Amino acid sequence: MVASAASIGREGETRFGWLVLLRDISEYKSLEAQLLTTERLAAVGRLAAGLAHELGNPLGIIKACANFLRKKLDAGSELSEEAEVLASESERCERILKQLLAFASQEQLRIVDIDLCEVVQRGLNLVAYQAPDTIETRLETTLSQAPVSTDENLLTQALVNLLLNAVQSISGKGSVTARLEPKDGEEWIIRIRDTGCGMGKETLARIFEPFYTTRQGGTGLGLAITQRIIHRLGGEITVQSEYGHGTEFTLVLPRRAESRDEGISNK
Ligand SMILES: Nc1ncnc2c1ncn2[C@@H]1O[C@H](COP(=O)(O)OP(=O)(O)O)[C@@H](O)[C@H]1O
Ligand SMILES: [Mg+2]
Structure with missing residues (x-):
């Protein structure tokens, strides 16, 4: 709610009243919030599409190398735990990228x-x-x-x-x-x-x-x-x-x- 007030009457003359205006701006506020969300979604969408495109290939290579190391190092041997973490974390990055792509998708409905x-x-x-x-x-x-x-x-x-x-x-x-x-x-x-x-x-x-x-x-x-x-x-x-x-x-x-x-x- 926004309130504004003004006195009624000419300068120098006796005031004969006040004009008080109360405006309900809740609809305006909710529209503003919606617009902000839509703009943010659009920005995230553009960023997502760009990122997913640029990061997809190098990430695929990191994942393949991590899996190669994981296979080469026997379980329990030195660095096998690190190789395991490398592989599972690169898989997690891939999942995030996939979700980002789904989020930014502009594919037509089928x-x-x-x-x-x-x-x-x-x-x-x-x-x-x-x-x-x-x-x-x-x-x-x-x-x-x-x-x-x-x-x-x-x-x-x-x-x-x-x-x-x-x-x-x-x-x-x-x-x-x-x-x-x-x-x-x-x-x-x-x-x-x-x-x-x-x-x-x-x-x-x-x-x-x-x-x-x-x-x-x-x-x-x-x-x-x-x-x-x-x-x-x-x-x-x-x-x-x-x-x-x-x-x-x-x-x-x-x-x-x-x-x-x-x-x-x-x-
Ligand atoms: N059924 C649910 N019960 C309790 N919390 C939930 C539920 N669904 C969603 N949430 C909450 O909403 C957050 C966002 O969910 P989501 O967008 O699916 O992301 P994520 O699952 O990756 O955290 C969750 O982290 C959790 O805090
Ligand atoms: Mg979830």
Whole structure:
């Protein structure tokens, strides 16, 4: 809220009143914040594409050499541990570059007709395969089919990012659930819930920022990419979480993706 005030009446004359103006600028502030995010995303996108291109080749060579050393040095011998670190860290750099490229991608959407139940189940299977046995993963739905026209690869990427985060938030026993329900005959709702560590308000406010991470070895790009994908598919993503009590991400997806490509351009 911005307040301004002025007295009414001519100079030298008795004032006969005050004009007080109160302006609600919350909409302007939120637009300003959106613009800042879009500009930042565009800058990150351009930087990412350039970096990934320039660093890809030398990194590939470093990785190949590190793997060569790893194989040559017997386990337990002098310097074998260093070679191991070199190899695994160069693999980590490669993962970050791959994610940066995905983030900066300007590829056209490839829309296909698919069953959302199948896509979600496949995402769950992929993640369950990597999760420890103490974590239960399941699909909850009363639907036998959920037809959707969308980009299957991008949607799978977004779902896997969310499901992996869910698994990573659980230490010990817990569950990850994907719930699928219809909305208004026009959209589908997917809720991804975990019984993990949850998030406090400060973390929650920053999770969609590129490079924001609280995980050791994290890139902080998973949710930035996921949000961008869901927006490109014409959907919305929201989150609810409480520290110590798990997290729920809600995706609202149109049954027919209408691309709302925003902002990231390398031109
Ligand atoms: N399901 C979740 N439960 C708790 N924290 C989460 C969850 N999903 C995301 N986060 C938080 O959001 C941060 C950013 O996530 P993400 O963009 O996927 O990057 P990364 O996984 O590389 O850290 C995570 O580091 C974590 O703090
Ligand atoms: Mg992640």
